[in-house]
Amino acid sequence: MLRPRIIPCLLVRNGGLVKTVKFGKAKYVGDPINAVKIFNEKEVDEIIVLDIDATAEGRDPDYGMIKNLATECRMPLCYGGGVRTVEQVERIIGLGVEKVSMSSAVTADPDLITRAAEVVGAQSVVVVMDVKKGRFSRKYEIYTHNGKKKASLDPVAFAVKAEKLGAGEIVLNAIDKDGVMEGYDVDLVGRVRQSTNLPMTVLGGAGTLDDIKNLIREHGIIGAAAGSLFVFKGVYRAVLINYPNREEKDALLKNLI
Template structure:
């Protein structure tokens, strides 16, 4: 399986931001400009997450999505505030290649099946934000930008969304997010082993070695990163060269 490198644009109020464990956000630039830059850099796909849409109970910013999509030739995955198939259609019409759903999938799982039927499973990504519970010794799923804990255990929910028709999983470790200590290999590996659809590792990339580990140790299909790319600590090209030199096939 050819692995993919995916930069992530967390967008709030029309600007790209980056925080640690979903809080303490700092500005990282204009979404359309950054998208154009990553397109040239050789990114395989781009994720655009309107991170406050679910919390604020509104739809994703269509105008910003349109501007961003116009700048790139690679697939654009858009998430944040998607509650209905109508929301999905608007985003796909605005230039999104796939949509990513988190909170609405938990509150209304039927929306996964409806979306898969309307647009094809390959267009439906389920974003799963997980956090470790010391008390239960278990990873739980969180919604609303990491603000609400659910009763779903991460692996159980991953199995469920595949059954419902999801085409991919975007798995983010909230504990690792922005910490740059590496992905949570253990939960990524467990989810990957439990499902047959592609799994993207997210949350914690601090260097090229971490991205390699997501592929070699957790068997992730793709690795998503934000800080290390936005703040020019490394580049997509450098990551791809490093991974290729170690015998892992990347796009």
């Protein structure tokens, strides 16, 4: 039986683990390899690692880092950052990564979704949509390049397109909720969830396990991802890698699935 996934999301900048607020104010929180080792011990469902500057700086993926992460991980790993070609996707999968996520590359060239899926399989192709409301229109729009470039795409319409083109999963990230820890953007999640049958992971806003519980209660079998929730502890945001243990997870999901 399929179960909801509870997923830590790690942001990497210059080889270090950071946490942002609304895609800015990055705070260094440690070494990503050490974080992965701790999450291994906590038996997490899956992990997402995003190199947040690779695309904005026009860099290729850091294959050495990716190899080290994949070697260390004992859980499914999704990597994103700087991926622009099918050849890069294939190389990353060859390093032991289960899924590769793309954002700016597929908004600029949606057919890349199909080409990548034909080579590595749809289950390994993840489309990331970083979304925020326009300042004046208040409409949801997709942004790329670390939230600095407007793609002028509606997330609902693009989710439908990604599914038709062969994507295996969507990661929906609410920029305005990033690092705020006040709950997911349930309106955005509902709109996109209704538009596609693809597996979907939601990121941006989780501040408590209740936020995850409410997301799963509302939307069923879904990936609930978080960054700050799993690297900070307490009101002063002391750095502490954490994750619900098996008993806590069972209690969280009780009567929800």
